[in-house]
Amino acid sequence: MKKLNTNDSRIPKPSGIMKTTSKMFDFNKIKEENHSQSCTEPQKKPLTEYNKSFSSFKFETTSKPNNLFQKSSLRRSRSLSDVRSEPGPAAKRFHPILETIPTKRLRPNPISKSIKIDTLGKRNAIHNTLKAASTSNVVKIVAKKAPIISSTSTFKAKPTTTASKPEPSQPAKTVNKRPAPYDFKARFYNLEEKFKIQKAKFDNQKEQIVSLEEQNELLEKKEEDLVKKLEITEKELSEADGINKQLKLEIEELTATNGQLLTKNTALANSLSSTSEELNELKVKQEKLEKLSEEHEILKIRAENMEQNIANASDQLAESQNKLYSINIERMVLHNMVLDLRGNIRVFARVRPPISNEDDKMACGWSFIDETTLEIVSNEPVAGGRKQLRYDFSFDHVFNPNTTQDEIFEIVSPLIQSALDGYNICIFAYGQTGSGKTFTMDGVEGKLGIIPRTVKLLFDSINSSKILGWNYSITASFLEIYNEVLYDLLSNEDKDIEIRMANAKSKTEIYVSNITQTEVNTAAMLYELMAIARSNRATASTIGNERSSRSHAVTRLEIVGTHPSRPERLVGFINLVDLAGSESPKTSQRMEETKNINRSLSELSNVILALVQKNEHVPYRNSKLTHLLMPCLGGNSKTLMFVNVSPFQENFIESVKSLRFAAQVNSCKVAKAKRNRQLVVNANTTLVGQSSNS
Numbered sequence: 001m002k003k004l005n006t007n008d009s010r011i012p013k014p015s016g017i018m019k020t021t022s023k024m025f026d027f028n029k030i031k032e033e034n035h036s037q038s039c040t041e042p043q044k045k046p047l048t049e050y051n052k053s054f055s056s057f058k059f060e061t062t063s064k065p066n067n068l069f070q071k072s073s074l075r076r077s078r079s080l081s082d083v084r085s086e087p088g089p090a091a092k093r094f095h096p097i098l099e100t101i102p103t104k105r106l107r108p109n110p111i112s113k114s115i116k117i118d119t120l121g122k123r124n125a126i127h128n129t130l131k132a133a134s135t136s137n138v139v140k141i142v143a144k145k146a147p148i149i150s151s152t153s154t155f156k157a158k159p160t161t162t163a164s165k166p167e168p169s170q171p172a173k174t175v176n177k178r179p180a181p182y183d184f185k186a187r188f189y190n191l192e193e194k195f196k197i198q199k200a201k202f203d204n205q206k207e208q209i210v211s212l213e214e215q216n217e218l219l220e221k222k223e224e225d226l227v228k229k230l231e232i233t234e235k236e237l238s239e240a241d242g243i244n245k246q247l248k249l250e251i252e253e254l255t256a257t258n259g260q261l262l263t264k265n266t267a268l269a270n271s272l273s274s275t276s277e278e279l280n281e282l283k284v285k286q287e288k289l290e291k292l293s294e295e296h297e298i299l300k301i302r303a304e305n306m307e308q309n310i311a312n313a314s315d316q317l318a319e320s321q322n323k324l325y326s327i328n329i330e331r332m333v334l335h336n337m338v339l340d341l342r343g344n345i346r347v348f349a350r351v352r353p354p355i356s357n358e359d360d361k362m363a364c365g366w367s368f369i370d371e372t373t374l375e376i377v378s379n380e381p382v383a384g385g386r387k388q389l390r391y392d393f394s395f396d397h398v399f400n401p402n403t404t405q406d407e408i409f410e411i412v413s414p415l416i417q418s419a420l421d422g423y424n425i426c427i428f429a430y431g432q433t434g435s436g437k438t439f440t441m442d443g444v445e446g447k448l449g450i451i452p453r454t455v456k457l458l459f460d461s462i463n464s465s466k467i468l469g470w471n472y473s474i475t476a477s478f479l480e481i482y483n484e485v486l487y488d489l490l491s492n493e494d495k496d497i498e499i500r501m502a503n504a505k506s507k508t509e510i511y512v513s514n515i516t517q518t519e520v521n522t523a524a525m526l527y528e529l530m531a532i533a534r535s536n537r538a539t540a541s542t543i544g545n546e547r548s549s550r551s552h553a554v555t556r557l558e559i560v561g562t563h564p565s566r567p568e569r570l571v572g573f574i575n576l577v578d579l580a581g582s583e584s585p586k587t588s589q590r591m592e593e594t595k596n597i598n599r600s601l602s603e604l605s606n607v608i609l610a611l612v613q614k615n616e617h618v619p620y621r622n623s624k625l626t627h628l629l630m631p632c633l634g635g636n637s638k639t640l641m642f643v644n645v646s647p648f649q650e651n652f653i654e655s656v657k658s659l660r661f662a663a664q665v666n667s668c669k670v671a672k673a674k675r676n677r678q679l680v681v682n683a684n685t686t687l688v689g690q691s692s693n694s
């Protein structure tokens with residue numbers, strides 16, 4: 001900011017400065033107003049012009065006259081009333097010494113003129129200041145200025161309007177009279193009067209000057225104060241400006257921060273909203289959790305009670321299991337006693353029905369007298385009045401052509417349970433070719449035979465036995481005896497398969513070497529193996545059957561049962577045999593096959609007959625078939641023999657042969673079967689033996 005010049009005539013009024021101090025930003029405006037006011041104010045009579053009249057005077061003052069005028073030129077004028085009413089000490093301090101009065105009018109002093117010009121601005125400023133300071137004073141100044149102005153134009157002895165002192169009126173009257181040149185006294189008197197007038201004017205002017213000086217000093221002081229205040233104000237203004245800028249920056253920062261805070265606030269509001277929603281959800285969950293906790297406590301108590309009950313039940317279960325085990329053992333014994341009572345070799349006769357392409361064939365006469373007896377009557381015409389051939393046969397059971405596969409298996413199934421109880425089982429079908437052996441043993445789709453049903457029953461029984469604590473494993477092998485040679489139906493390898501004695505002490509214990517034995521865990525797995533064996537079985541077309549089986553097929557299942565809390569295991573064998581069909585050599589197209597088949601069947605008959613007759617020697621080893629079935633045909637076995645017969649007259653003789661052989665077997669009652677019980681000494685050693693059912 002521009003520093004204020006002390007000589008500048010545009011000094012602001014004190015009152016104005018005070019106002020601008022309180023209103024900093026209006027300061028320049030005030031200066032401009034003062035400047036314009038000083039410029040527009042009517043031009044007053046300059047003080048220097050007034051002083052020109054006194055240029056010829058000399059003053060006796062303590063200060064130098066030149067300085068006085070210079071100083072006075074710098075100072076503002078005081079009001080005339082102040083000068084008149086307050087004659088200052090300065091006025092009393094000097095005593096003018098009148099110089100020679102010029103006869104001519106004084107010319108304006110160039111120096112005084114310059115002073116007048118310099119003081120003009122200040123005078124106006126002072127005037128303005130004083131005018132603002134006191135209205136009443138201004139009135140007085142204006143009222144008393146006129147005589148000063150008028151007095152500056154001439155030094156004529158003209159009485160001033162402001163003269164408060166009594167002017168000597170007498171001499172004034174005499175002044176106008178021009179005394180005679182010789183009248184020195186009068187002239188002196190006139191001069192004296194003029195001097196007095198001038199002196200009075202001078203005194204008056206001097207007082208005014210003193211007053212103006214005092215005012216000037218006062219104003220200077222005020223000016224200095226104002227300058228100081230202005231500087232302070234400028235400084236404050238500068239500081240305020242800096243603060244203002246800083247505040248602006250801070251405001252901008254705060255605005256930006258405010259924006260960010262608003263954004264954050266919005267985000268926080270959203271977050272708060274979602275959080276409150278989550279909180280509500282959590283409250284709901286907490287309530288649920290509390291409920292669940294309560295329920296959990298209740299359930300915990302219940303669980304403890306149940307644990308106690310379970311513990312009690314476990315004890316009871318263990319006790320029950322022991323009882324059950326004992327009962328099961330009793331059941332086994334009773335069950336097998338029943339089977340024993342029925343006979344170790346049981347014979348069932350089954351007459352098959354004619355099939356679709358056999359409608360033109362003549363059937364025999366069949367009579368199913370009761371469940372165990374049938375009668376076959378030849379329908380061949382008999383010449384000479386002879387009676388028709390008629391034979392009655394008794395078996396453990398006879399099945400007519402309408403008997404279903406279900407009915408057959410219902411009677412067979414108790415034997416399967418015996419195998420799980422540790423007995424050897426042998427079921428075989430014997431009969432002429434095309435009599436229905438394969439149908440009985442294997443069945444057809446939708447009419448499953450004994451073998452697939454046995455498999456299903458075995459695994460169902462195994463699952464049921466788990467409740468009693470028994471665990472069973474099943475190992476399967478499939479054999480074929482063709483032309484007295486053993487074949488592995490689960491392998492196509494060319495290998496020697498022999499029947500060997502398993503135990504030197506027991507002549508009936510055998511095993512088959514080089515045979516494939518597969519452990520099966522499910523019925524489905526066993527079915528797959530059966531399908532493989534069936535496909536490998538040698539088949540050929542015969543007169544009696546398009547797909548006649550020309551070999552004996554043996555399905556061997558080894559069943560081993562263990563109980564974790566019992567030191568014993570049960571070992572049972574099931575031999576399911578689909579024998580090759582017997583055939584008359586007269587009609588056979590494969591004589592060698594027929595011979596072998598018939599021979600092995602004959603040996604089977606011999607063995608059974610030896611058993612019936614209780615011979616010491618039983619010719620098991622005369623054929624592969626009897627040798628293989630030796631464990632199942634001996635004492636430790638339960639054998640079920642199906643004799644299948646065709647219903648037709650053309651098969652009458654073969655049917656009678658088969659029925660006669662079967663009936664012979666049926667009469668064979670061997671000694672009681674013994675259960676295979678092995679005492680388990682340790683994991684690796686077993687004592688194998690046969691125990692009495694008793």
Ligand SMILES: Nc1ncnc2c1ncn2[C@@H]1O[C@H](COP(=O)(O)OP(=O)(O)OP(=O)(O)O)[C@@H](O)[C@H]1O
Pocket residue numbers: 351352353355401431432433434435436437438439440444542544545547548549550579580581582644
């Ligand atoms: N009980 C029956 N009900 C209906 N059809 C039967 C019955 N028994 C046998 N069959 C049918 O008779 C035909 C001959 O039966 P199967 O093949 O079982 O005789 P097989 O004795 O096995 O003959 P082979 O000794 O030559 O093999 C088959 O088509 C078979 O489906």
